[in-house]
Amino acid sequence: MLDLVYDGRIAMAHLHLIIGPVGAGKSTFALQLCREHQAIRMTLDDWMAGLFGPDERPAIGRLEWYIERRDRCLEQIWKLTKELIGIGTNVVLEIGLIQRQEREAFYARVDEARMGLTVYVLDAPREVRRARVQRRNEEKGATFSMEVPPHFFELASDMWEPPEEDECSDRDVRFPG
Known part of the structure; x- marks a missing residue:
């Protein structure tokens, strides 16, 4: 964990990672965590929509x-996260990592940087998540960043690998109700 000293006080910035399948409530939970921990929220969907949303997708590939x-x-998100943690700012990340292999690579980076990490796992039944995503697509409310087409929802849901016990044993992993 990075400890920073300001005016004789130790500031310990912390990294909060939220994982779960599409429509599990991650964005809503991330907003809550940011308020509780005075943290900066970074979401992959916001970056993708902002940078590449207007771009034409290729027909093949x-x-x-x-x-x-x-x-x-x-x-870029990782680079900014390191800078923010380095100046004592808590960070909430919602960056996908729906497969274990991706998470393991991320954990290795966090460990190498000696950051404090809490992982929050959110999930809900597929039919509940599907309805949430449809509603979010229609309403385009506070947590909307891009439309999630039905075929993408199904593909991403099929790819979701919930963490198993051995992934959680050496980490601060929480399963909020």
Whole structure:
């Protein structure tokens, strides 16, 4: 964990990572965490929508197009996260990491940077999540950043790998109700 000293006080910035499938309530929970911990919120969807939303997607190789841009965004988010933690600012990340392999690589970066990390796992039944996403697509409310088409919802839901016990054993992993 990074400890910073300001006016003789130790400030311990903390990293909060929210994971879960599409429509699990991550964005709403992230807003709550930011208020509770006076943290900066960074979401991959906001970056993708802001930077690449207006761009035309290729007819062929759409997944590769997305992954290449996602990875660039994640590198910038990580760079900014390190800077924010380094100046004593708590950070809430909502950056996907729906598969264990992605999370393991992220945990290695966090460990190398010696950051304090709490992981929050949110989930809900698929039909509940599907209805939430449809409603969010229609209402375009506070947590809307981009439309999630039904086929993408299904694909991302199929890819979700909930953390298993061994992934949680050495980490501060919480399952908010």
